[in-house]
Amino acid sequence: MKISLETLGCKLNQAETEVLARQFVAAGHQLAGRVEDADIYILNTCTVTGTADSKSRQLLRKARRQNPRALIVVTGCYSDRAPLELAKLEEVNLVTGNDGKGALLERLEEAHLVRPTSQSGAALPDDTVATTSPSGGDNAASVETPRSTRISGAPTGLRTRASIKIQDGCRNFCAYCIVPYVRRVEKSVPPDEVLAQVKQRVAEGYQEVVLTGTRIGAYECGGLTLKDLVGRILDETKIGRVRLSSIQPRELSPGLLALWKDRRLCPHFHLSLQSGSNTVLARMRRRYTTTEFEQAVGWIRAMAPGVAITTDVIVGFPGETDTEFAESLEFCRRMEFARIHVFPFSARSGTEAAQMAAQVPANIKKERARQMLALAEESASRFREQFAGAEVDVLWEKQTGQGVWSGVTGNYLRVFKKDRKNLGNTVSKVKLG
Numbered sequence: 001m002k003i004s005l006e007t008l009g010c011k012l013n014q015a016e017t018e019v020l021a022r023q024f025v026a027a028g029h030q031l032a033g034r035v036e037d038a039d040i041y042i043l044n045t046c047t048v049t050g051t052a053d054s055k056s057r058q059l060l061r062k063a064r065r066q067n068p069r070a071l072i073v074v075t076g077c078y079s080d081r082a083p084l085e086l087a088k089l090e091e092v093n094l095v096t097g098n099d100g101k102g103a104l105l106e107r108l109e110e111a112h113l114v115r116p117t118s119q120s121g122a123a124l125p126d127d128t129v130a131t132t133s134p135s136g137g138d139n140a141a142s143v144e145t146p147r148s149t150r151i152s153g154a155p156t157g158l159r160t161r162a163s164i165k166i167q168d169g170c171r172n173f174c175a176y177c178i179v180p181y182v183r184r185v186e187k188s189v190p191p192d193e194v195l196a197q198v199k200q201r202v203a204e205g206y207q208e209v210v211l212t213g214t215r216i217g218a219y220e221c222g223g224l225t226l227k228d229l230v231g232r233i234l235d236e237t238k239i240g241r242v243r244l245s246s247i248q249p250r251e252l253s254p255g256l257l258a259l260w261k262d263r264r265l266c267p268h269f270h271l272s273l274q275s276g277s278n279t280v281l282a283r284m285r286r287r288y289t290t291t292e293f294e295q296a297v298g299w300i301r302a303m304a305p306g307v308a309i310t311t312d313v314i315v316g317f318p319g320e321t322d323t324e325f326a327e328s329l330e331f332c333r334r335m336e337f338a339r340i341h342v343f344p345f346s347a348r349s350g351t352e353a354a355q356m357a358a359q360v361p362a363n364i365k366k367e368r369a370r371q372m373l374a375l376a377e378e379s380a381s382r383f384r385e386q387f388a389g390a391e392v393d394v395l396w397e398k399q400t401g402q403g404v405w406s407g408v409t410g411n412y413l414r415v416f417k418k419d420r421k422n423l424g425n426t427v428s429k430v431k432l433g
Contacts, residue, residue: 001029001114004038004063004070008056009046011212011245013076015163016101017044023105029114035066040114042104045078047178049346053078057089064091071113075101080182081350098168098183160208160397160425162201163245166194166229167213174274175285176314176345176353183214188221191229198237207395207425208241208266209233216244217251227256234262240427241395241410246270249288249296257303266410267307269300274314276331277324283356284317290331297335308338308383308411315372316345316365318356325368332375338383338411340376344369384413391431396423 003024007017020042021031032038041063046052056078063072073094074086080097087095094113096104108114169186170179198209211230213219219226233242243266259265271293275281278289288296300307313332315325332340344365347354394415396407405423407415417423417430 001039002032002037003029004032004035004041005044006042006059006063007044007076008052008059009044009048009077011163011210012165012168012214013044013046015165015210015212016098017042018163019165020044020101020104027105027114035063035070038067038070040071040073040108041067042073042075044101045074045076047076047078047081047182049343049348051346053082060089060091073104073108075104077179077182081178160206160395161210161243162206162208163210163212164194164197164201165189165213166211166226167216167219170215170218172215172287173285173352175283175356176317176348176351178348178351179214181350186215186218188213188219190221191224191232194229195232195236198233198239202237202239205425206239207427208243209239210243210245212245215248215251217247225256226251227253227259230256230259230265234259234264240264241266243268243410244270246272248272249293252296252299254299257299260304263410265304266412267304268310268410268412269304269307270310270312271296271300273311273332273335275317275320275324276313276328276335277320278327280317280320280324280328283319284314284353294331294335306387306411308413309335310339310341310412311335311337312341312343313372314343314345315368316360318345318353318360319358320345320360320368329371329375332372332379336382337376337379339380340372342369342372342376387413387432389432391429393427394430395427396425398424 003021005017005021007013025031035041043056043059043063045056047056056074060072060074063070071093072091073096074092075096076098079086079095080099083095083097086092094108096107100107105114167186167188169183171186173180201209217226219229221229230242230244233239242264247269249271260267273293274284274286276290281289297309300309311332313328315328345353345360347359392409392413392415394407394409394417396405396417398406400406400416402418403420404416404418407417407423409415413432415430415432
């Protein structure tokens with residue numbers, strides 16, 4: 001059968017969708033390049049904001065219009081938060097939450113919705129590609145909207161980067177965040193299982209892996225921490241690059257950062273700030289102060305020269321005053337982030353922040369987002385400018401047209417080069433203009 005898989009949201013969702021794709025391929029099914037060609041369309045949803053929910057519903061309606069005969073399956077965080085709401089949608093045939101995601105193929109077979117076939121290899125086909133829409137440059141500053149990623153069998157696919165789930169769940173319960181309610185249990189993937197996946201990706205030709213999870217800094221399995229896991233990956237595999245997804249300041253340690261002496265570890269950290277005002281951070285129930293955050297940034301820059309530090313910032317959190325926003329803006333300016341993802345506060349039903357008094361009016365949130373975006377553009381530009389004339393290694397990902405190749409550096413600069421040769425999935429040194 002032909003399966004179309006689409007993902008909204010974080011790298012963890014993307015990693016879980018890739019696992020689903022591998023399960024279907026291992027069972028002898030095919031990945032469909034277009035929804036119109038699919039027997040089954042599976043949407044892995046995000047629910048971090050109301051906008052994410054809306055985007056999920058839009059994609060489901062679009063899939064049904066494009067393919068009236070397809071079986072439409074919804075999974076992911078939206079399915080955990082509001083399964084009955086999704087089940088009532090006329091476009092949807094089946095709803096399953098995150099806990100049932102790994103057994104989705106088995107469930108479909110048991111319900112005779114998928115025909116069991118003989119087992120084959122678990123690797124994805126050579127022509128597999130993940131496409132993201134809408135696209136914005138890796139260094140673009142914008143008010144973040146959820147992106148969708150589709151795994152298909154398009155013939156232009158190149159294996160360059162794979163996301164590998166190492167952890168799931170969060171118990172921090174920040175005031176604005178719905179995630180602890182939909183990914184309730186903190187659990188870590190056994191290190192031998194992670195290593196096996198990394199080795200498999202190397203054998204399949206991937207040049208880079210991204211270690212992802214809800215809160216990877218909380219990784220702990222059999223007494224091993226994130227530091228131990230990363231150390232084993234570096235010692236026991238031949239992967240060319242290792243990149244970490246988001247991590248929190250208090251989850252960094254000198255021992256973990258010391259690993260960045262190995263050049264295979266990408267000098268790129270995503271530290272989610274959320275606000276540069278201590279009083280707002282306290283209301284958000286974040287577990288650090290701006291002083292602790294700045295200290296973590298200093299440690300990182302001391303251990304990993306040329307590092308890109310990217311972040312998330314919420315503007316217009318309930319009760320945020322002009323003074324608090326000015327503090328946040330100034331702190332972000334001082335941190336000199338390589339990229340800032342800007343989120344105007346969106347009240348999430350079921351969270352503490354949704355019930356808080358002094359909700360900030362939409363027009364004020366819009367203006368604060370505009371100012372933070374302007375700073376984000378300025379910071380990103382300054383970060384890029386410091387590498388003018390530098391020689392860097394680039395992992396070439398795809399051809400963008402007219403012989404122009406697009407790739408990324410270890411510190412996540414997007415680089416373009418015109419070359420008649422096939423650079424796909426190769427690493428080469430270039431001098432930045």
